[in-house]
Amino acid sequence: MRDYTRAVFAIIAKDATVEWRTKTAFLSAMVFAVLVLSILFFARDPTAVSSLDIAPGALWVTFTFAAMLGLNRAFLLERENGAMDGLLLTPVPRSAIFVGKMGGNLLFVALVELISIPLFVMFYNVSLAARLPQLIAVTAMATVAFVAVGTLLSAMVVRTRFAELMLPVLLLPFLIPPVVAAVQITARVLAERPLSEMMGWFKLLAAFDIVFCVLSVLLFEVTLDE
Amino acid sequence: MTRRDKALGLARTGQIVTLVALLALAGVFVRALMFTPMDRLQGLAQKILYMHAPAAITALMAYAVCGILSIIYLGLRDRRLDRAAAASAEVGVVFSVMLLITGPLWGKPVWGTWWTWDARLTSTLFIFLLFVGYLIMRDAVIDPDQRARFSSVIGVLGLALVPFIHLTVYLFRTLHPDPMLIKPSAPAMPGVMLATMLSSIGVFGLLYVGFVVQRYALADLQELRNEEMMRDS
Numbered sequence: 490m491r492d493y494t495r496a497v498f499a500i501i502a503k504d505a506t507v508e509w510r511t512k513t514a515f516l517s518a519m520v521f522a523v524l525v526l527s528i529l530f531f532a533r534d535p536t537a538v539s540s541l542d543i544a545p546g547a548l549w550v551t552f553t554f555a556a557m558l559g560l561n562r563a564f565l566l567e568r569e570n571g572a573m574d575g576l577l578l579t580p581v582p583r584s585a586i587f588v589g590k591m592g593g594n595l596l597f598v599a600l601v602e603l604i605s606i607p608l609f610v611m612f613y614n615v616s617l618a619a620r621l622p623q624l625i626a627v628t629a630m631a632t633v634a635f636v637a638v639g640t641l642l643s644a645m646v647v648r649t650r651f652a653e654l655m656l657p658v659l660l661l662p663f664l665i666p667p668v669v670a671a672v673q674i675t676a677r678v679l680a681e682r683p684l685s686e687m688m689g690w691f692k693l694l695a696a697f698d699i700v701f702c703v704l705s706v707l708l709f710e711v712t713l714d715e
Numbered sequence: 716m717t718r719r720d721k722a723l724g725l726a727r728t729g730q731i732v733t734l735v736a737l738l739a740l741a742g743v744f745v746r747a748l749m750f751t752p753m754d755r756l757q758g759l760a761q762k763i764l765y766m767h768a769p770a771a772i773t774a775l776m777a778y779a780v781c782g783i784l785s786i787i788y789l790g791l792r793d794r795r796l797d798r799a800a801a802a803s804a805e806v807g808v809v810f811s812v813m814l815l816i817t818g819p820l821w822g823k824p825v826w827g828t829w830w831t832w833d834a835r836l837t838s839t840l841f842i843f844l845l846f847v848g849y850l851i852m853r854d855a856v857i858d859p860d861q862r863a864r865f866s867s868v869i870g871v872l873g874l875a876l877v878p879f880i881h882l883t884v885y886l887f888r889t890l891h892p893d894p895m896l897i898k899p900s901a902p903a904m905p906g907v908m909l910a911t912m913l914s915s916i917g918v919f920g921l922l923y924v925g926f927v928v929q930r931y932a933l934a935d936l937q938e939l940r941n942e943e944m945m946r947d948s
Contacts, residue, residue, distance in 0.1 A: 645865045649855035662845040666879040689886055697879055708868045
């Protein structure tokens with residue numbers, strides 16, 4: 490078990506180091522997130538729709554699109570110079586490789602979100618102070634949901650033609666439940682509704698997380714070449 | 716008998732089944748238009764349902780077959796299962812297109828709107844999109860074994876996704892009841908209409924079988940040709 494955790498963290502550290510030395514993907518995801526947040530602000534009739542009405546949707550569209558950029562890159566990195574073969578040759582369980590890659594993606598997306606949320610608060614003029622724990626909970630749960638499926642699909646699509654196009658086409662249907670749930674919860678958080686009104690959606694998110702994390706870990710091995 | 720002859724024989728069988736199904740479909744049309752009474756409230760528009768509902772049932776069944784075959788493929792790793800799953804998904808997509816075209820045509824006169832984000836409609840659309848993605852991905856993978864593995868992963872994930880999508884659109888609806896939604900609770904059908912509907916469902920099932928068998932045989936022949944080309948080069 491200790492070896493397993495060590496392998497997972499080694500892979501996360503590897504991905505973080507590669508990213509830290511170039512920062513290209515992170516910076517582009519960040520710039521992209523700022524752009525989407527600000528463009529969506531203007532995607533409404535300001536005399537009829539208040540910015541608060543579109544805020545939850547804008548936040549989650551931003552998160553999903555920015556995450557997609559990171560996910561696309563996750564296994565592209567391993568394709569160059571046969572790095573994936575190197576990873577597979579190491580004496581660690583295949584699932585540890587998946588969990589490590591997923592951890593790296595989670596770190597990436599979480600950082601983008603961490604920087605986007607203050608910007609979101611500023612741009613859309615929302616007050617979060619008392620509601621921060623709930624927003625963090627929903628962000629964490631929804632992010633785990635789409636990073637789990639996204640990492641698995643990313644591992645497959647890099648070995649197809651048109652990889653960059655294929656990931657959104659395949660991934661977006663899987664994002665419908667977590668993103669709809671996240672938007673619904675965020676809207677209620679911003680409207681300061683009681684927790685009981687969000688429980689249904691929280692349960693849905695939790696169930697989605699469990700089912701798809703387990704499935705992704707199990708199915709990862711199938712995607713690898715024998 | 717060579718593999719090629721077998722595939723050609725299968726394709727022939729599929730053609731015959733399809734032909735029979737198409738003739739029967741014509742019969743269903745005649746019965747629906749001439750010998751089934753007009754609906755008092757919906758009028759002529761109701762006749763669309765004799766195509767719409769069977770297409771819906773067949774499409775969902777086709778996707779379920781694809782998902783189940785994908786699971787079995789992961790266990791047995793027999794490429795015939797993958798071919799059958801793909802054939803089923805492709806035919807499911809065709810029936811879904813039929814469903815998504817006839818739906819709005821019926822909805823406009825009866826509901827007063829082409830489209831509504833009703834739970835069943837929405838989940839059908841999303842599941843359709845998922846399987847379109849499945850087919851697009853199959854085209855983007857060249858190696859047949861890899862394609863089979865990747866497809867089965869999507870098939871299994873898709874099977875797990877369907878209940879979640881359904882739950883999502885259901886929760887969305889019940890929390891925000893839409894007053895514009897004027898879908899009446901389905902009235903129990905009179906016997907004559909029910910008979911037409913059931914025969915139509917049967918015919919669509921037959922059509923599904925005919926299409927899938929042909930598509931399966933075609934995929935087999937394609938693969939055979941690819942293997943021959945590989946050997947020659």
